[in-house]
Amino acid sequence: MNLNDNRLIIKTLKSGDQKTFSLVYASYYKPLCLFCSSYVSPEEAEEIVQDLMMYVWEKRELLVEDMSLKSFLFTSVKNRALNVVTRVHITRHVYKEYQSQQLKASSALDSCYCTELFNAYMKALRELPKEQQEAYVMSRYKQLTHKEIADMLNVSIQTVNYRIGKALQFFRIRLKDFCP
Known part of the structure; x- marks a missing residue:
């Protein structure tokens, strides 16, 4: 089967033809991983591409015959990679902010505790x-x-x-x- 015949590929995918899916998977897997690894680590890229391929197979009935499968795959991989990058960035930012707040709260609490302890000690000493x-x-x-x-x-x-x-x-x- 020719991968350039986009309509036929999508039509056979929609019908559940596993041979066509295997051909699409084998043809696009490495190029998609390589493209995706420009955004994330190679391990994450492989995971993203595998997830996308599973999504394509599970949602094959939703594929539109007029769309370019190649463009869809590369755009989807890019968006998924950017989502991972954004999620990691946000998680790091939130974690750093949390650590900063904890440190401030801890310092304030320690300072308060030390002052309170010192005052209690001095009072006891006078008594x-x-x-x-x-x-x-x-x-x-x-x-x-x-x-x-x-x-x-x-x-x-x-x-x-x-x-x-x-x-x-x-x-x-x-x-x-x-x-x-």
């Missing part, structure tokens, strides 16, 4: 009994050893251990909502 507060500040902020703190406060090392331990216990209770 500590004077002796515990003094020992804790000397240990954590002035980075003195327990012996140095004991010498400065004229108390035993065990007393310093006790006061710092009580301060840490107080913080655990007061800041429990911020800890996992």
Whole structure:
């Protein structure tokens, strides 16, 4: 059968002739894939062409005998390829926008959380009994050893251990909502 006789090809396709479809498939598959791969990857091009050929076979009754089958196939492949490119582009754009929004929300949430935690910590520090507060500040902020703190406060090392331990216990209770 001659592929140049467009009317006959479409007429026999519409009638369900599998030999004609095989001829069309074999004749146009590689050129369509090559053309399509100028828009998308070769793997995607093959998938697009295969999908188009399946569509042609399944919807063969809708083919119009006056149309150019070759033009229809190449135009359809081009449109399908452009749809894939557009879909990929839009998906990437949406994903980048989503990531950006998540990062902004996360940063704002982290900042809010840190500020809230810091405020709760400072409030708890101010509420500590004077002796515990003094020992804790000397240990954590002035980075003195327990012996140095004991010498400065004229108390035993065990007393310093006790006061710092009580301060840490107080913080655990007061800041429990911020800890996992």
